[in-house]
Amino acid sequence: MTAFRYSFQKIVDLKTSEKTQAEWLLSSAIGALKEEESSLSRLREERGRWERKLGECSQEGVPLAELQLIQHYLDSLDQTIRRKQNDVVRAQKSVDLRRSRLSDTVKEEKVWLNARNRAEERFRYEMQLKEQNELDEFATVRYVASAR
Template identity: 30%
Template sequence: MKVFQFHLQKVLDVKEKEKEQAEWAFGKSVQRKNEEEWKLGQLQGLHEEATGMLHAVQTETVSIARLMEITQYKEAVERSITRQKVTLYGCEQEMEKCKLRLTEQMKETQLWQKLREKAHWQYTEDAKLREQKEMDEIGTQLYLRKSN
């Protein structure tokens, strides 16, 4: 009996490879989003620190130059936070795009795998039928030989 060969195996292999690439891209996008979230957390920590410094300096007697310096630093951190939020939003959008592509690739791969399973099942059923016909033919031949 010959071995089962799925005639569209190369297509299935390509679809599985595309799914792996989509998984990799999704993983990279999640990793980048996590990095950008961490950076945002760091900036927010700096902002809190600058706000604390500003409150502390307001109770003390300090030069206006020092007060302006801390205020400018705080504003610079706020601008960085705003830019980082935009970057993070872009990362989230990219992650969603990768997630949708991955979902699509998984569905496609699953479809091709089901086609392969169906073809294998059909091959098995055909093999059983052929075997049964052969057994019936052998039985008929034995019966005819005994009858003669």
């Protein structure tokens, strides 16, 4: 029996490869997002510690210069937190974009896999028909030979 060969198999393989690559890119983008979120969380924790320290210092009679220095550092942390929030937003957009591309790639792969499966089903049907015709021909020849 003849084996099935799909003429567009290279395209199916390419689409599968593209899907795998899109999965890797999404995974990478999710990792970057988690890192940005973690960094933002650490900055917020540090800001909270310094804010508490500022509150404690203001009650203890610490020199004004030290209070100003702490406040200046808090202002600097606030700017860093705002930049980090922007980084998180960009990382989230990247994840969304990668997720969308993966979804599109999966759809394309499914289209090609379905086309391949339909072609294979047609091939198998045609092979069964051919086999059945050969069997019918054998039966006819035997019948004619036995009738003589």
